[in-house]
Amino acid sequence: MTSLESRLxxxxxxxxxxxxxxxxxxxxxxxxxxxxxxxxxxxxxENYIEEFLPAVVLRPMSTEDVQEIVKFAxxxxxxxxxxxxxxGSYGAEGMxxxxxxxxxxxxxxxxxxxxxxxxxxxxxxxxxxxxxFLRERGYMPLDWPASERSATLGSRVAVNGYNWWENxxxxxxxxxxxxxxxxxxxxxxxxxRGSSRPSKCGISYNLMSLFFGSKGTLGIITEVTESxxxxxxxxxxxxxxxxxxxxxxxxxxxxxxxxxxxxVWRTTVSTERYLKLIAPYIIKKEWPEECKxxxxxxxxxxxxxxxxxxxxxxxxxxxxxxxxxPELSDVRAYWDVHNLLEDYMGxxxxxxxxxxxxATMRMIFLDPNIPDSNLIAFYMDLQRLxxxxxDENHYPALSQxxxxxxxxxxxxxxxxxxxxxxxxxxDWEKWDNECRKEFKKWFREYAELVWSHNGSLxxxxxxxxxxLEVEFLKRELGEKEYELMKLIxxxxxxxxxxxxxxxx
Numbered sequence: 001m002t003s004l005e006s007r008l009x010x011x012x013x014x015x016x017x018x019x020x021x022x023x024x025x026x027x028x029x030x031x032x033x034x035x036x037x038x039x040x041x042x043x044x045x046e047n048y049i050e051e052f053l054p055a056v057v058l059r060p061m062s063t064e065d066v067q068e069i070v071k072f073a074x075x076x077x078x079x080x081x082x083x084x085x086x087x088g089s090y091g092a093e094g095m096x097x098x099x100x101x102x103x104x105x106x107x108x109x110x111x112x113x114x115x116x117x118x119x120x121x122x123x124x125x126x127x128x129x130x131x132x133f134l135r136e137r138g139y140m141p142l143d144w145p146a147s148e149r150s151a152t153l154g155s156r157v158a159v160n161g162y163n164w165w166e167n168x169x170x171x172x173x174x175x176x177x178x179x180x181x182x183x184x185x186x187x188x189x190x191x192x193r194g195s196s197r198p199s200k201c202g203i204s205y206n207l208m209s210l211f212f213g214s215k216g217t218l219g220i221i222t223e224v225t226e227s228x229x230x231x232x233x234x235x236x237x238x239x240x241x242x243x244x245x246x247x248x249x250x251x252x253x254x255x256x257x258x259x260x261x262x263x264v265w266r267t268t269v270s271t272e273r274y275l276k277l278i279a280p281y282i283i284k285k286e287w288p289e290e291c292k293x294x295x296x297x298x299x300x301x302x303x304x305x306x307x308x309x310x311x312x313x314x315x316x317x318x319x320x321x322x323x324x325x326p327e328l329s330d331v332r333a334y335w336d337v338h339n340l341l342e343d344y345m346g347x348x349x350x351x352x353x354x355x356x357x358x359a360t361m362r363m364i365f366l367d368p369n370i371p372d373s374n375l376i377a378f379y380m381d382l383q384r385l386x387x388x389x390x391d392e393n394h395y396p397a398l399s400q401x402x403x404x405x406x407x408x409x410x411x412x413x414x415x416x417x418x419x420x421x422x423x424x425x426x427d428w429e430k431w432d433n434e435c436r437k438e439f440k441k442w443f444r445e446y447a448e449l450v451w452s453h454n455g456s457l458x459x460x461x462x463x464x465x466x467x468l469e470v471e472f473l474k475r476e477l478g479e480k481e482y483e484l485m486k487l488i489x490x491x492x493x494x495x496x497x498x499x500x501x502x503x504x
Contacts, residue, residue, distance in 0.1 A: 008055050008097060011076040015058060015099075018068040023105075025057040033057075034094045034102075037086040040364040041093060043426055044436050044465055054081070054094040059105045063180060063188050063222040069101060070220065071186045073497045081499050082216035084124065084152035090463040091159075091215035095501045101220060103154055109133060110223065118177060118198050120225040123154025139228045142175040154221040160212040162367070162419055162460040167256055167412035168265035168300070171460075173212045180223035181211060184493035188222070198225040210488070215462065216499040218492050232300040236310050239296035240322030245271060248293035249376045249410070251320035255297055255313055256372075256412040263309040266298040266412070271379075273407040283328060291328060363405065366422040366446070367459045370410070374453040375418055379408050381449055382422075389442050398438040401427045419459035440465050447472060466502070473503065 016024045025031070035042070035052035042048040055078075060066045073080050079098040086092045094100055106122035107129070113119065114137075121130060127148040134140055144164040145151045151161065157179055161172040169175065177198035180190045191208040195201035211218055242248035248269050255267045272292045279287035295317060299309050370378050386407060392399040406423035413419045443465055450457055456476060457464060464472050474482045486504060489496075496504075 004097060007076040008078060011072050011078045011099070012056050014072045014075075015056075015069055018072070019058070019060060019065040023059045023061065023065070025059075026055070028053075030057055031055070031094070031100075034081075034083060034086075034100045037090075037092045038363065038365075039090050039093065039461070039463055040362060040426065041090065041463070041466060043362060043364075043428060043431055044439070044467070046433065046436075051096055052094040053096060054098045054100045057100045057102055059102045061105050063106075063182065066101065066103075066182045066220050066222055067186050067188055069099070070182050070184065070497075073099065074184070074186065074495055077495055078497065079500050080216075080220070080497055081501075082154075082158070082220045084155035084158070085126070085147070085150040087147045087150045087155075090461060091499065091502050092155075098501075103220070103222070104152060106222060107152075111225075112137075117227050117229065118225055119228055120178075120198075120223060121153055122223055123152060123221045125153045127151045127153060127156070134228055135231065138231055140231050141226060141228050142169045143172045143226055153224045153226075157212055157221050157224060158215050159460055159462065162411075162413075165265040165298075165300075166414075166419070167261050167267060168263070170414065173209065175226050176208070176212075176224060177227055178225040179208055179211060179221055181219040181221045183219045184495070184498050190223075192225075213462070215502060217489060217503055218498060220498075232302070232306075234301065234303045234306045236299045236306055237296070238310065238314070239294050240314075240317040241291045241325045241328055242293045242295065242320070242322050243290055244321065245292045245379075246376055247321045248295050249379065251295050251317050251322055252410060253372055253375065254316045254320070255295070256418075258415050260309065260312070261412075261415075263299050263301045263305060264297055264313065265300050266296075268296055268409055268411050270294045270296070270409055271407055273404060274409065277405065288328070291325065294328065295322060362426045362428045364424040364426055365461050365463065366420075366424070367461050368420050368422075368450045369413055369456040369459045370418050370420045370450070371454055372416050372418065374455070375410055375420075378420070378449070378453040378455065379410075381453070382408055382420075385442075385445060385449055388445075395438045395442060397432070397434040398442060401430045401435050402439075413459055420455075440467060443468065447475075451475065469502065470504065 012024065012026060031054050032049060034054050034057055035049050045051050058069055060069060079095060081094060081098050081100050083092055083100050083102045103124035106124040109121045111120040127145055130153060131141060131144060131148055143156055145161050146164050156172040157176055163169060163171050178190060178192040180188060182188050190196045192198055193200040193206045193208060194204045252267055252269045255264055270293060276287040279285065297313050299306050386404045388394045389402060390399050403425045405425045406421065409421040410418040411421055447457055489504060
């Protein structure tokens with residue numbers, strides 16, 4: 001028996017005794033389920049199952065269970081990969097000989113503080129259950145992911161999740177008031193903004209923010225406290241169709257201005273390529289050639305304010321040459337398409353994929369963060385890059401296995417910036433080493449395009465081909481800033497047990 005095998009066996013034995021053997025799985029079928037997220041990194045590894053296959057899957061039921069797991073991981077130097085809903089596209093897949101810490105059994109609501117608009121729950125709580133709990137009581141969360149049926153509360157911190165209502169309320173980190181996290185040394189600490197209480201305090205460091213976007217590299221989040229609000233008394237959804245894509249983008253940019261954002265919680269542009277693809281599902285017929293885009297809007301608030309705001313939005317759309325086509329522009333139909341996409345994310349939907357599409361197709365999600373000032377130019381340049389990807393003269397192998405599903409939907413991010421949502425479709429079965437080589441070459445072109453427009457590579461999902469990750473992180477952060485990131489990691493996690501496969 002090798003030293004590694006011995007360490008793993010001792011780790012599994014000790015953890016089983018500490019938290020209960022019923023929370024420990026070592027059978028291969030269970031472990032195989034954790035080799036993947038819905039992210040594309042698996043496409044870049046010929047033997048991904050063996051490379052991403054964990055040694056054991058652990059399902060803690062409490063913070064104390066997590067502390068025991070971390071204690072023995074340090075003792076035996078076993079890597080830990082925290083796992084929630086695995087709907088983020090980077091970081092949660094397994095790694096060879098790691099222990100997966102699946103937090104979904106930790107799903108209790110611990111405190112509901114109605115007077116102070118605070119709710120505390122365990123990290124594995126499904127966001128759909130969290131939303132349901134609040135809505136049944138007349139409230140709603142401000143952190144509301146589109147993938148609520150599969151995302152978990154703790155993962156919202158780990159990836160600093162994008163919020164469905166981000167134009168009005170900002171990303172996940174704006175609404176998380178406190179977290180409990182098990183550090184790499186096994187200590188459980190409660191962190192907020194300069195305090196251990198779920199409020200802002202100016203007397204010390206804002207340590208909580210360090211864990212947003214950390215993807216399990218600095219500790220395991222076990223509890224989250226968030227704020228919530230009353231459900232607004234009135235909401236209005238609407239949209240208009242455009243014959244010119246630039247008109248649509250300019251209307252969108254006018255609607256998302258900060259002066260309107262407290263009422264206009266969301267607005268998007270759905271573009272021609274995507275609309276043609278989904279038209280049979282949402283309108284049961286082909287998309288008309290003269291319609292190049294749809295701009296939708298979501299307005300929430302007090303009735304009088306909503307009515308006045310809708311009048312302004314409609315005027316903005318019309319001033320940019322928007323027109324009404326009710327049979328094409330029911331905004332609720334577009335939500336149904338997102339649910340279809342969610343059905344295809346991860347192994348939980350494997351049977352549906354086999355039946356409806358074939359299990360070989362894999363989605364690749366990109367979400368660069370692009371400033372308002374460069375949004376239209378970036379969109380146009382990106383379309384040219386997509387055409388190049390699909391041209392066998394430029395990418396002879398990649399062009400045979402990749403197609404563009406959604407060529408770019410801008411969604412408001414922080415003021416002045418946009419999450420630019422892109423979905424590519426890869427025929428997994430046909431991927432070979434030449435496809436992998438060409439994809440990394442194409443991704444490098446894509447990254448340079450994003451940076452040339454003063455953008456960042458990812459708003460939330462964070463995918464970078466692992467082979468390029470350190471180089472690209474240094475480009476995004478800067479060399480000194482990346483060294484600071486490494487220093488923080490080494491200080492908190494000297495044994496490098498926390499999700500060591502990413503960032504460094």
